[in-house]
Amino acid sequence: MTREEFRQIAANGVWRQNTSIVQILGLCPLLAVTTNLVNGAMLSLATILVMAISGAAVASLRYLIPHEIRIPVFILIVAALVTVVDLLFNANLHQLYLVLGIFIPLIVTNCIVLARVEAYANKNPPLQSAADGIFMGVGMLWTLSLLGGLRELIGRGTLFSGIDMVFPGLHPLQILPADYPGLLLAMLPPGAFILLGCLIAWKNWIESRAAARSRRRPPEPATAAGCH
Amino acid sequence: MSTQAKPPSAMKMAVRTAVILFLFVVAFTGLLSAAYLWTLPTIEAAAAGEKMKLIDEVLPRVGYDNDLLKDTVQLQPAAALGQNETSIAYRARKNGEPAALVLEAVAPDGYAGKIRLLIAFAADGAVLGVRVTQHKETPGLGDYVEPQKDKNKEHPWITQFDGLNPGRIDAREWKVKKDGGRFDSVAGATVTPRAVIKAVRKAALYVEENRQQLFAPARGEAK
Numbered sequence: 371m372t373r374e375e376f377r378q379i380a381a382n383g384v385w386r387q388n389t390s391i392v393q394i395l396g397l398c399p400l401l402a403v404t405t406n407l408v409n410g411a412m413l414s415l416a417t418i419l420v421m422a423i424s425g426a427a428v429a430s431l432r433y434l435i436p437h438e439i440r441i442p443v444f445i446l447i448v449a450a451l452v453t454v455v456d457l458l459f460n461a462n463l464h465q466l467y468l469v470l471g472i473f474i475p476l477i478v479t480n481c482i483v484l485a486r487v488e489a490y491a492n493k494n495p496p497l498q499s500a501a502d503g504i505f506m507g508v509g510m511l512w513t514l515s516l517l518g519g520l521r522e523l524i525g526r527g528t529l530f531s532g533i534d535m536v537f538p539g540l541h542p543l544q545i546l547p548a549d550y551p552g553l554l555l556a557m558l559p560p561g562a563f564i565l566l567g568c569l570i571a572w573k574n575w576i577e578s579r580a581a582a583r584s585r586r587r588p589p590e591p592a593t594a595a596g597c598h
Numbered sequence: 599m600s601t602q603a604k605p606p607s608a609m610k611m612a613v614r615t616a617v618i619l620f621l622f623v624v625a626f627t628g629l630l631s632a633a634y635l636w637t638l639p640t641i642e643a644a645a646a647g648e649k650m651k652l653i654d655e656v657l658p659r660v661g662y663d664n665d666l667l668k669d670t671v672q673l674q675p676a677a678a679l680g681q682n683e684t685s686i687a688y689r690a691r692k693n694g695e696p697a698a699l700v701l702e703a704v705a706p707d708g709y710a711g712k713i714r715l716l717i718a719f720a721a722d723g724a725v726l727g728v729r730v731t732q733h734k735e736t737p738g739l740g741d742y743v744e745p746q747k748d749k750n751k752e753h754p755w756i757t758q759f760d761g762l763n764p765g766r767i768d769a770r771e772w773k774v775k776k777d778g779g780r781f782d783s784v785a786g787a788t789v790t791p792r793a794v795i796k797a798v799r800k801a802a803l804y805v806e807e808n809r810q811q812l813f814a815p816a817r818g819e820a821k
Binding site: 402403405406409434435436438439442443446447450453454457458460461462464472522525526528531532534535554557558 | 614615618619622623626627629630633634636637640641644648734736737738739746747749785786
């Protein structure tokens with residue numbers, strides 16, 4: 371893998387093809403877990419792991435998978451690997467599993483994994499595919515952390531609640547005054563949609579400003595329809 | 599692998615595809631079984647450790663002196679406990695006298711399915727402690743029934759039960775404040791506490807009714 375290739379993969383994953391604010395994939399887990407920063411970050415970390423492994427696995431097996439039945443085979447591979455990761459976590463990192471536990475099976479339902487396997491790993495070598503999985507996950511990590519942080523701050527006035535379950539000894543921060551009444555809307559799924567919309571608008575605004583400055587057309591937003 | 603010289607017949611294609619899919623299924627099922635068997639002992643040990651840690655939360659160790667993981671009684675499936683399988687009650691004794699009973703109850707009507715509870719009752723029927731062991735309530739919303747997730751660290755919601763004796767409290771009072779009862783709840787998430795409150799009361803009445811049988815002395819080593 372050349373340096374340039376690596377840079378492309380990283381830029382695509384983290385910004386240009388960001389799963390959550392460009393491809394708008396994996397909305398179900400996004401709505402469900404970004405009620406606070408820690409949950410959003412944890413789900414993303416688990417997803418990074420699964421995407422790296424499944425990307426590498428599918429890329430290694432790509433010449434063995436007949437085109438006609440690739441989707442069932444992909445699902446089989448992803449589901450089996452997620453279950454193995456789930457079991458290994460449960461056995462060897464039990465404390466972490468108690469925190470991440472509910473998120474790991476959720477990843478199977480996350481169509482980002484399947485989308486990247488189909489769009490990338492199926493056509494590229496294992497190393498690149500693993501890198502693609504990792505950087506797509508990193509893109510998801512910052513977006514979900516930001517979204518989770520905003521929802522938590524607006525909804526409850528805190529940041530990092532639940533951090534003590536991941537790192538015992540650390541404590542959540544009370545950012546807004548303790549008598550902040552909270553905004554329930556931010557904690558509920560509609561709040562996630564509203565804030566996600568704001569994030570997308572913010573990203574598009576940056577893109578079009580950069581495009582105006584360099585006098586070129588703004589890039590077409592890429593979307594993968596039919597998979598959420 | 600490629601046989602591009604001559605396009606194979608449809609039948610041949612179908613068989614080949616099916617065989618390949620089958621082989622993938624066999625390979626990954628094998629992988630799964632291997633991972634399962636390999637991790638099973640560690641997972642079971644961790645689960646037993648968790649169980650004892652949970653029991654410690656509802657029942658402090660100073661209250662009893664026996665090995666309660668060994669002093670158990672099988673409970674038949676009971677609607678009052680929300681259980682449709684046999685479950686186990688752990689009996690704590692001090693100097694041979696019944697001190698407390700730890701059992702599992704299920705609230706079937708949580709916001710997202712069943713909520714499993716571990717409840718410790720004193721010998722007189724008072725609740726010593728309640729903990730949620732398993733639930734699927736909305737993270738950040740209904741999950742405050744778990745003290746670790748509760749924002750109120752000093753008096754987590756679930757500790758409201760401590761010391762109460764459901765047998766001596768009127769059923770009309772055994773509700774969330776919103777329904778005219780005595781228990782607090784968080785606005786926007788009252789389905790979860792309602793389910794838990796109901797399940798605790800039902801379990802308490804069950805213990806009241808079956809006291810003799812539940813606290814019966816252990817049958818020696820014949821277990």
